[in-house]
Amino acid sequence: xxxxxxxxxxxxxxxxxxxxxxxxxxxxxxxxxxxxxxxxxxxxxxxxxxxxxxxxxxxxxxxxxxxxxxxxxxxxxxxxxxxxxxxxxxxxxxxxx
Amino acid sequence: xxxxxxxxxxxxxxxxxxxxxxxxxxxxxxxxxxxxxxxxxxxxxxxxxxxxxxxxxxxxxxxxxxxxxxxxxxxxxxxxxxxxxxxxxxxxxxxxxxxxxxxxxxxxxxxxxxxxxxxxxxxxxxxxxxxxxxxxxxxxxxxx
Numbered sequence: 001x002x003x004x005x006x007x008x009x010x011x012x013x014x015x016x017x018x019x020x021x022x023x024x025x026x027x028x029x030x031x032x033x034x035x036x037x038x039x040x041x042x043x044x045x046x047x048x049x050x051x052x053x054x055x056x057x058x059x060x061x062x063x064x065x066x067x068x069x070x071x072x073x074x075x076x077x078x079x080x081x082x083x084x085x086x087x088x089x090x091x092x093x094x095x096x097x
Numbered sequence: 098x099x100x101x102x103x104x105x106x107x108x109x110x111x112x113x114x115x116x117x118x119x120x121x122x123x124x125x126x127x128x129x130x131x132x133x134x135x136x137x138x139x140x141x142x143x144x145x146x147x148x149x150x151x152x153x154x155x156x157x158x159x160x161x162x163x164x165x166x167x168x169x170x171x172x173x174x175x176x177x178x179x180x181x182x183x184x185x186x187x188x189x190x191x192x193x194x195x196x197x198x199x200x201x202x203x204x205x206x207x208x209x210x211x212x213x214x215x216x217x218x219x220x221x222x223x224x225x226x227x228x229x230x231x232x233x234x235x236x237x238x239x240x241x
Contacts, residue, residue, distance in 0.1 A: 045199055045200070045205070046209060048199050049206050052195045052199065052206075053206075053210050056195075057141070059141075060145060060217075
């Protein structure tokens with residue numbers, strides 16, 4: 001009876017150790033939850049908004065191209081005018097100061 | 098029995114009607130937004146040449162808030178003021194449309210457009226920074 005009482009806590013401790021032991025020793029790989037950071041969302045919206053604006057104002061590029069062509073024209077016209085100034089009043093002025 | 102059937106028929110009819118109305122709304126709402134966008138685009142197109150001339154003349158400039166403004170408020174003539182007002186009204190509406198579509202705010206869209214306008218600005222055009230001061234865009238910055 002006394003022996004049984006003495007052994008009882010020892011058995012309990014051994015039992016607990018057997019239960020907890022493997023759990024404590026087994027390797028655990030903790031996987032952090034995937035976090036969508038707000039900065040990525042903002043960046044994504046920026047790209048989408050930029051795309052919307054680019055698409056909407058696409059006509060500006062089309063209309064800007066002929067304007068750019070006309071701004072570069074005088075330079076070529078002037079060089080051409082040095083050889084032939086008949087049809088160009090600016091060229092004629094340049095030829096006869 | 099017939100009363101119950103009539104009630105059920107009425108209920109199913111009203112449910113069908115509601116579903117049809119929702120379906121119609123879901124179809125027509127984006128279409129209406131698209132047509133409004135087309136109208137806006139047309140107005141922007143018509144104003145584009147005039148606005149560009151005003152910008153190149155240094156009368157009007159882009160602001161960091163995504164709108165246009167007269168560089169010299171006192172010296173601005175009525176025509177320039179009208180163009181500025183119309184442009185800003187249409188921009189506000191466009192920003193709202195895009196914001197609704199992309200689930201963001203008008204201010205955010207305006208900010209993105211300001212960045213775009215600043216990048217696209219040609220040398221000699223005036224740009225108003227966050228400090229409220231007008232600065233002339235230099236050739237080196239424009240070529241970048």
